[in-house]
Amino acid sequence: MSRSKPDGQARGTPAGPRHVAIIMDGNGRWAERRGQPRTVGHHRGVERVRDVITIAPDLGVETLTLFAFSTENWRRPHYEVSVLMRLFKRYIIREVDELDLQDVRVRFLGESEGLPADLQRVMAQMEERTAGNRRLTVQVALNYGARREITRATQQLAAEVAAGRLDPAAIDEDVISDALDTGGIADPDLVIRTSGEQRISNFLLWQAAYAEFAFVEDCWPDFTAERFAETIASYGTRERRFGAVASQG
Numbered sequence: 001m002s003r004s005k006p007d008g009q010a011r012g013t014p015a016g017p018r019h020v021a022i023i024m025d026g027n028g029r030w031a032e033r034r035g036q037p038r039t040v041g042h043h044r045g046v047e048r049v050r051d052v053i054t055i056a057p058d059l060g061v062e063t064l065t066l067f068a069f070s071t072e073n074w075r076r077p078h079y080e081v082s083v084l085m086r087l088f089k090r091y092i093i094r095e096v097d098e099l100d101l102q103d104v105r106v107r108f109l110g111e112s113e114g115l116p117a118d119l120q121r122v123m124a125q126m127e128e129r130t131a132g133n134r135r136l137t138v139q140v141a142l143n144y145g146a147r148r149e150i151t152r153a154t155q156q157l158a159a160e161v162a163a164g165r166l167d168p169a170a171i172d173e174d175v176i177s178d179a180l181d182t183g184g185i186a187d188p189d190l191v192i193r194t195s196g197e198q199r200i201s202n203f204l205l206w207q208a209a210y211a212e213f214a215f216v217e218d219c220w221p222d223f224t225a226e227r228f229a230e231t232i233a234s235y236g237t238r239e240r241r242f243g244a245v246a247s248q249g
């Protein structure tokens with residue numbers, strides 16, 4: 001069972017988010033404001049990815065989910081898409097040793113089969129190499145869209161029913177959670193979006209049902225480890241009720 005169930009979790013002021021999901025937004029604008037090509041912002045964004053992964057365990061975070069490329073991002077100019085694909089591949093090749101050393105497990109969410117073959121290859125190698133690591137789990141959403149994820153899960157469950165292996169009455173929220181790309185991982189406690197935009201943009205629609213949201217003004221290239229720590233600290237002052245009232249806590 002993978003969900004953080006509202007009825008199975010302590011209500012009230014939390015110690016800190018164990019699973020943080022981040023919509024890393026604003027790379028392009030950060031660069032444009034400096035008169036630079038948008039891709040410069042993406043390169044700077046990689047440094048921030050490194051920073052948040054390094055500091056996350058010290059902040060009590062056990063799982064970090066990063067939205068790197070959405071199913072809608074293919075609509076960007078061809079040049080920008082190809083820079084991003086090369087950047088993801090280079091990041092994986094460069095960081096795999098360090099991430100392994102830091103005891104970080106990496107898994108990818110989304111439709112990897114829609115990505116360039118050479119990128120798919122290094123993604124699979126990284127997942128395999130880090131599979132036994134436990135200090136931090138990093139989920140990188142690459143060619144990911146939540147509606148497509150839910151659609152794929154539905155198709156998979158329907159096929160199980162059609163094959164006589166699954167009773168429709170046995171489909172509950174846990175069965176659906178486990179059929180998603182995030183199967184086996186607890187839901188996010190906190191979703192952060194940078195760059196001042198306040199949208200969910202087809203990210204973790206099912207999993208974020210009870211998450212807290214933090215919308216921060218910094219563009220992603222400015223979201224330092226310190227800003228990450230501050231954002232997490234502000235979560236500690238909120239009260240999560242999961243639909244109940246405070247006095248029931």
Ligand code: FPP
Nearest residue numbers: 024025026027028029042045046049068091
């Ligand atoms: C959002 O900025 C960012 C992206 C679409 C790409 C995210 C990629 C990185 C941060 C690079 C590193 C990632 C990994 C996992 C190595 P935007 O281009 O949407 O900015 P804008 O809203 O200003 O246009």
